Amino acid sequence: MNAAGDRGPQAGPDEAVVDLLGVMACGELLAFERLAHDAALAPTIEDKAELARMAVAEFTHFTTLREHLVKIGADPAAAMAPFVEPLGDFHRRTAASNWLEGLVKAFVGDGLAADFYREISGYLDPATAGLVQEVLADSGHSAFAVEHVRAAIDADPRVAGPLALWGRRLMGEALTQAQRVAGEREALAALIVGGSGPDRPGIDLNEIGAMLGRLTAAHSERMAALGLEA
């Protein structure tokens, strides 16, 4: 990866863009792993196949991101390295203990990540923005998760309470790890709030707050779609 001091006519890829693609690639690969793992919790072989299909969609995204990193001259492993621990911690701390928790996590986690990347795609060069949009295209998780979680709540309304708590815990852990990443990756943090160099404004706390507000509102809407309180 390139430190800011290396930039110039021979400059390598933009550090913040490498960070962004690195965190996304790492996120997709770990989401693959987690979804595939949670497929073991499926009540039927067809449900298992459906969760596996979602996992494969995440892996396809990973491949796309990895290829783009290579194309812009970055080392994919190095680009992903800083995010293995925080994203791994997120998954370890929110390991689903049953099928419904796995579905809620797939839906809520995928939605939150998509919202976040959509928020920052406005700050990207067109090529990177196009790639991010492509990776964010709905991979069909939503309908399956919503349908199954709602059916489970209809069948036994008592599952709703623990799942609502679970959704809050997912959001809390996501924010914890996002703060950790923002603290450790200055270029990425700066990109997120619209500053990536002396010619662009630096961190704007109001903008961070507004973005968090939008992310939280969208999370609440997703929980409502599942029939759960946010």
Add this chain to the structure above:
Amino acid sequence: MNAAGDRGPQAGPDEAVVDLLGVMACGELLAFERLAHDAALAPTIEDKAELARMAVAEFTHFTTLREHLVKIGADPAAAMAPFVEPLGDFHRRTAASNWLEGLVKAFVGDGLAADFYREISGYLDPATAGLVQEVLADSGHSAFAVEHVRAAIDADPRVAGPLALWGRRLMGEALTQAQRVAGEREALAALIVGGSGPDRPGIDLNEIGAMLGRLTAAHSERMAALGLEA
């Protein structure tokens, strides 16, 4: 699924073929799950991605088999159902406890399954045989597993002994579960040894023995390729 008594002008799909595609589909889906799970044991993020890529190849095979079951008028879930327990037991009893065990299992298990299906593809109608051949095409597991296991033995020859034992255990468990399936699925067992109706010869113990001999010899060759005693 169709009992033999249902056959006739309105007959559904051949029971033995449905069993065969069912056990293969179930095997591919569980192999996906296990490889994805073992990706968590990878020492580097790139190795993790490589094992995930193998898992995705297995899922693609599963999709192909599942589509063919639908095409011949079978219910994929019902076709897979009899094999969920025996194949699940195989994986539970041979859960890899480290990265190298996972690689040996991927290589040895995939090779054994491919040999077995290749053995019986000679007894199949051309359409089914073509599908089986397609699914058996090497998905690139071999080179990666061989390279990494040999490198690990070069670096520390002491790992070879436990891995050789592990390979024997994999073969033993595979035979145990195969016997269980053969005992429970008469039509499939009959297909395997060349009998699938009154006009074809029944179970030939000599042929079973010869096939087991060929499978065992191929297993020994694979172990040797890894640098391990069979």
